[in-house]
Amino acid sequence: MKFFIDTANLSDIAEAQALGVLDGVTTNPSLMAKEGVTGSDAILAHYKKICELVEGDVSAEVISTDYEGMIKEGEALAALHPQIVVKLPMIANGVKACKYFSDKGIRTNVTLVFSVGQALLAAKAGAAYVSPFLGRLDDISTDGLHLVKEIRHVYDNYNFETQILSASVRNTMHVINCAKIGSDVMTGPLSSITGLLKHPLTDSGLAKFLEDYKKGNG
Numbered sequence: 001m002k003f004f005i006d007t008a009n010l011s012d013i014a015e016a017q018a019l020g021v022l023d024g025v026t027t028n029p030s031l032m033a034k035e036g037v038t039g040s041d042a043i044l045a046h047y048k049k050i051c052e053l054v055e056g057d058v059s060a061e062v063i064s065t066d067y068e069g070m071i072k073e074g075e076a077l078a079a080l081h082p083q084i085v086v087k088l089p090m091i092a093n094g095v096k097a098c099k100y101f102s103d104k105g106i107r108t109n110v111t112l113v114f115s116v117g118q119a120l121l122a123a124k125a126g127a128a129y130v131s132p133f134l135g136r137l138d139d140i141s142t143d144g145l146h147l148v149k150e151i152r153h154v155y156d157n158y159n160f161e162t163q164i165l166s167a168s169v170r171n172t173m174h175v176i177n178c179a180k181i182g183s184d185v186m187t188g189p190l191s192s193i194t195g196l197l198k199h200p201l202t203d204s205g206l207a208k209f210l211e212d213y214k215k216g217n218g
Contacts, residue, residue, distance in 0.1 A: 001178065001179045001183060001184065001185065001186060002023035002024065002056070002163075002184065002185040002186075003016075003021050003022055003023050003175075003185075003186060003193055004022075004023060004024040004025060004026050004056070004057075004059075004165070004185055004186065004187035004188075005022060005024075005025055005026075005187065005188070005189070005190060005193065006025075006026045006027065006031070006167065006169070006187040006188055006189060007025070007027060007031055007189060007190065008027045008031040008032045008034065008035045008037060008046060008050070009031075009034075009035055010049060010050070010053065012189075012190040013025055013050060013053050013054060014053055015190060015194075016190055016193055017053055017054055019193070019194070021193065022054060022056065022193075023056040023057075023185070024054060024056035024057040024058060024059075024185070024187075025050050025054055025056070025057075025058045025059070026058075026059040026087070026109070026131075026165070026167065026187045027047075027050070027058075027059065027060070027061070028061045028087070028111075029061060029063060032046065044076075044077075044080060047060050047077070047080055047081070047084065048080060048081060051080070051081040051083045051084065054083070055083075056083065057083055057084075057085045057107070057129075058081070058083050058084055058085065059084075059085045059086075059087040059109045059111075059129070060077045060080070060084050060085070060086065060087060061087035061088075061111070062074050062077070062086065062087065062088060062089075062097075065089065065091065065093060066093060067093040067096050067097060070088060070093060070094065070097040071097055071100060071101075074086040074088070074097060074101055074106065074108075075106070078101075078106045085107045085108060085109045085128060085129065086101055086106060086107070086108045086109070087108070087109045087110075087111050088101075088108055088109070088110050088111065088127075089110075089111060089112050090110050090111065090112050090113050090114075090118045090121075090122065094110060095110070095121050095122065095125045096125075098110055098122060098125040098126060098127050099125040099126060101126075102125060102126025102127070103126070107128035107129075108126075108127050108128055108129070109127065109128065109129040109130075109131055109165060110122035110125075110127045110129070110130050110131065111131040111133075111167065112131070112133065113130050113131055113132045113133065114132065114133060114136075114137060114147070115147070116147065116150045116151055116154055118130075119132065119151040119154070119155075119162075119164075120154060122162060123155060123158075123160040123162040126162075127162050128162065128163065129162065129163050129164075129165040129184075129185065130151070130162050130163070130164060130165065131165045131166075131167040131187075132144065132147050132148055132151060132164065132165075132166060132167065133167050133168035134147075134148065134166055134167065134168050134169060134170075134174055134178075135168035135169065135170040135174070136168050137168075138170070144166075144168070145174075145177050145178070145181060148164060148166055148178065148181055148182075148183050149181050151164055152164060152181060152182045152183070163184035163185055164182075164183045164184045164185065165183075165184065165185040165186075165187060166178045166183040166185065166186045166187070167187050167188075168188075169186050169187060169188030169189075169192050170188065170192065171188075171191075171192060171195065172192055172195035172196050174186070174188065174192065175188065175192050175193070175195075175196060176196075
């Protein structure tokens with residue numbers, strides 16, 4: 001399973017990259033605003049900085065909801081850097097734009113997916129990635145992981161090449177369960193990745209090793 005980090009924070013991205021396990025980055029207008037990155041020129045420049053930090057795919061989201069606007073924005077984003085994947089919303093115009101970009105050889109990530117039907121449409125339109133939002137489904141007492149299982153089943157039935165990018169990952173158990181059920185990618189905050197490092201027995205075992213070494217070699 002690929003590990004993406006969902007942020008616009010350059011320090012967090014650099015830390016995840018330094019760990020040696022980062023495969024890509026996803027971000028969105030809300031995450032950009034959180035980092036104080038506003039205005040089209042600043043946002044485009046920030047995407048370039050992100051691409052310089054990582055080796056994998058970087059999802060860059062369009063703002064327009066009309067078809068022509070999505071095409072114009074998406075082409076501009078794709079021209080920024082070879083690592084850019086154009087992120088489109090799961091609406092009718094988003095599916096149309098996905099098909100357009102797919103025919104042009106431009107990779108897309110269809111986002112805000114909350115049903116198998118939506119995921120099926122995205123795959124049919126040629127999306128490189130489809131992003132079901134686990135955490136947001138959990139927030140309304142719906143099992144987000146079950147949705148990923150269902151999408152995996154449908155995609156496997158027909159050998160769709162679209163990768164399942166489990167988004168809105170909130171914690172380490174989301175990461176582990178995504179891996180168990182066959183998600184191609186997970187994207188979450190830095191804490192969801194670094195949290196996998198932690199176990200009390202590792203901490204106590206290491207402390208014991210160091211204590212014993214000190215006794216014999218102090």
